[in-house]
Amino acid sequence: MAINDTKVTTAAEQWARFAPIVTGDDYLDSLRNRDVVVYLFGEQIAEPVDHPIIRPSINALKMTYDLALDEPELATAWSALIDAPVNRFLHIVGSPDDLVMKNRMQRRLGQLTGTCFQRCAGLDTISVLHSITFDIDQKHGTKYHERYLAFMRHAQRNNVIIGAGMTDPKGDRSKRPSEQHDPDLFLHVTRRVPEGIYVRGAKAHMTGGLNSHWICVMPTMNMGQDDRDYAVVGMVPGDAPGLTYIYGRQSCDTRAMEAGDIDKGNARFGGQETLVVFDDVFIPNEHVFMDGEYEFAQDMVARFTSYHRASYVCKTGLGDVMVGAAAAIADYNGAAEASHIKDKLVEMTHLNETIYSSAIASSHEAKPLASGIYMNDSMLANVCKHNVTRFPYEISRLAQDLAGGLLVTLPSEADFNNDVAGPLLEKYFKGRGNIPVEHRRRMLRLIENMTLGRNAVGYLTESLHGAGSPQAQRIQILRAMDVEKKKGYAEDLAGIADELQ
Numbered sequence: 001m002a003i004n005d006t007k008v009t010t011a012a013e014q015w016a017r018f019a020p021i022v023t024g025d026d027y028l029d030s031l032r033n034r035d036v037v038v039y040l041f042g043e044q045i046a047e048p049v050d051h052p053i054i055r056p057s058i059n060a061l062k063m064t065y066d067l068a069l070d071e072p073e074l075a076t077a078w079s080a081l082i083d084a085p086v087n088r089f090l091h092i093v094g095s096p097d098d099l100v101m102k103n104r105m106q107r108r109l110g111q112l113t114g115t116c117f118q119r120c121a122g123l124d125t126i127s128v129l130h131s132i133t134f135d136i137d138q139k140h141g142t143k144y145h146e147r148y149l150a151f152m153r154h155a156q157r158n159n160v161i162i163g164a165g166m167t168d169p170k171g172d173r174s175k176r177p178s179e180q181h182d183p184d185l186f187l188h189v190t191r192r193v194p195e196g197i198y199v200r201g202a203k204a205h206m207t208g209g210l211n212s213h214w215i216c217v218m219p220t221m222n223m224g225q226d227d228r229d230y231a232v233v234g235m236v237p238g239d240a241p242g243l244t245y246i247y248g249r250q251s252c253d254t255r256a257m258e259a260g261d262i263d264k265g266n267a268r269f270g271g272q273e274t275l276v277v278f279d280d281v282f283i284p285n286e287h288v289f290m291d292g293e294y295e296f297a298q299d300m301v302a303r304f305t306s307y308h309r310a311s312y313v314c315k316t317g318l319g320d321v322m323v324g325a326a327a328a329i330a331d332y333n334g335a336a337e338a339s340h341i342k343d344k345l346v347e348m349t350h351l352n353e354t355i356y357s358s359a360i361a362s363s364h365e366a367k368p369l370a371s372g373i374y375m376n377d378s379m380l381a382n383v384c385k386h387n388v389t390r391f392p393y394e395i396s397r398l399a400q401d402l403a404g405g406l407l408v409t410l411p412s413e414a415d416f417n418n419d420v421a422g423p424l425l426e427k428y429f430k431g432r433g434n435i436p437v438e439h440r441r442r443m444l445r446l447i448e449n450m451t452l453g454r455n456a457v458g459y460l461t462e463s464l465h466g467a468g469s470p471q472a473q474r475i476q477i478l479r480a481m482d483v484e485k486k487k488g489y490a491e492d493l494a495g496i497a498d499e500l501q
């Protein structure tokens with residue numbers, strides 16, 4: 001691939017194009033008329049904001065702005081950096097309480113949207129950058145922390161969304177970045193000029209990338225000396241020249257193109273993942289926060305996962321919706337009073353609250369780092385995320401149990417609107433008492449949406465792989481579990497003297 005001579009722009013020029021966002025509608029406006037290259041179903045999309053498949057994902061992010069106005073005590077915080085209140089998704093965590101409040105807000109947004117609202121990875125990125133830039137400066141005498149704070153002042157004043165581009169395509173998993181057959185399988189620096197750097201490669205599965213104002217690129221794994229050019233962290237505007245977004249398909253996504261809103265299951269809200277390709281994208285020095293300090297990549301990933309694995313508490317908000325949906329459909333079916341139904345709702349709640357408790361505990365147990373920021377307890381954050389890789393699947397199984405087979409055999413909205421088929425369906429799909437058939441259909445479609453359809457991405461598979469596949473948590477738990485110390489407790493109580501060992 002030839003090197004693009006994309007125009008060198010300064011950080012000031014990049015920020016000059018932003019206007020402060022206050023309301024959810026301001027946010028929608030901020031995404032309009034951007035010069036972004038987006039492919040979906042083999043076509044370039046002129047205006048993503050108005051596309052029926054994309055719009056629900058934008059609505060979910062919009063909710064993070066709406067909530068800040070509706071429930072400011074939950075979704076805003078005071079920023080010492082600009083001496084003003086800021087959206088909690090841009091707040092630099094100064095205490096364990098900040099992390100607890102963040103978790104509460106995440107659960108609330110899960111309840112309101114029933115999907116991934118796409119802003120947590122960005123928040124966790126700005127948290128980890130605070131301490132990593134500080135630590136690199138301490139060792140190398142660089143100026144990354146100052147640059148980071150300057151970026152954050154702009155970000156907070158303009159109330160922007162930052163997406164996290166950590167996961168590279170990775171090619172052959174057994175090989176390091178510098179060993180891949182194609183050097184672009186991990187994002188890397190291709191050129192350094194006095195004003196900044198150029199990066200090439202791609203970031204995979206990027207949540208809300210297209211809906212973000214900035215994308216932070218950062219390493220996805222530990223790096224060695226030969227991987228120097230891959231050890232790069234920088235902020236790229238979401239509409240930077242050289243970026244191409246290729247939209248990820250979701251199960252049942254074309255239902256968003258159909259008439260009517262019932263078969264969509266959750267017509268208003270959805271998630272979004274894209275492959276984001278960087279074709280020699282320029283990053284001005286002011287927005288470069290790591291360039292070649294490969295020995296910090298491992299710490300950066302470990303700290304990011306400490307924050308981000310606790311952020312999966314958001315799935316408890318979706319779990320609340322699932323418990324509610326399961327209880328409602330049992331009620332509509334006339335089975336709500338059965339003892340096994342109540343017991344299954346108890347089981348779902350128990351699983352959901354177990355996730356919540358590990359996340360909240362991890363935040364309460366947060367400790368300060370050298371830069372002054374607080375970080376979640378890593379063991380408990382990993383336990384939280386590991387629970388999330390399993391419990392939503394069991395919660396979904398129980399919701400499907402209570403829903404009955406109609407969950408997957410219910411005819412289409414078009415058939416319900418048909419003059420002949422419609423009345424037959426109304427007659428034969430009547431449930432309990434005066435509950436309208438439409439209520440039953442809507443609740444079944446919501447459960448379908450979250451366990452088999454578009455939002456199963458956010459509730460199930462993202463729960464499995466997002467922030468690292470299950471094995472990544474087991475490795476962290478293994479590292480931190482200190483079995484030798486625990487053997488000591490047991491041997492002490494068992495009366496096994498040192499001299500016998």
Ligand SMILES: Cc1cc2nc3c(=O)[nH]c(=O)nc-3n(C[C@H](O)[C@H](O)[C@H](O)COP(=O)(O)OP(=O)(O)OC[C@H]3O[C@@H](n4cnc5c(N)ncnc54)[C@H](O)[C@@H]3O)c2cc1C
Pocket residue numbers: 121164165166167168169170173174203204205206207208273457458461462465466467468469470471472
């Ligand atoms: C819905 C969704 C949203 C996401 N959002 C974001 C985002 O916003 N930003 C972002 O940066 N990332 C995001 N991710 C990416 C996520 O972090 C990765 O999916 C995750 O780290 C796993 O990587 P992978 O998908 O490449 O799977 P793979 O690496 O291919 O893993 C597949 C399996 O192979 C195993 N495996 C992989 N490598 C090895 C090895 N070397 N040795 C032994 N076993 C191995 C894994 O344990 C796993 O079981 C998202 C993912 C999903 C599904």
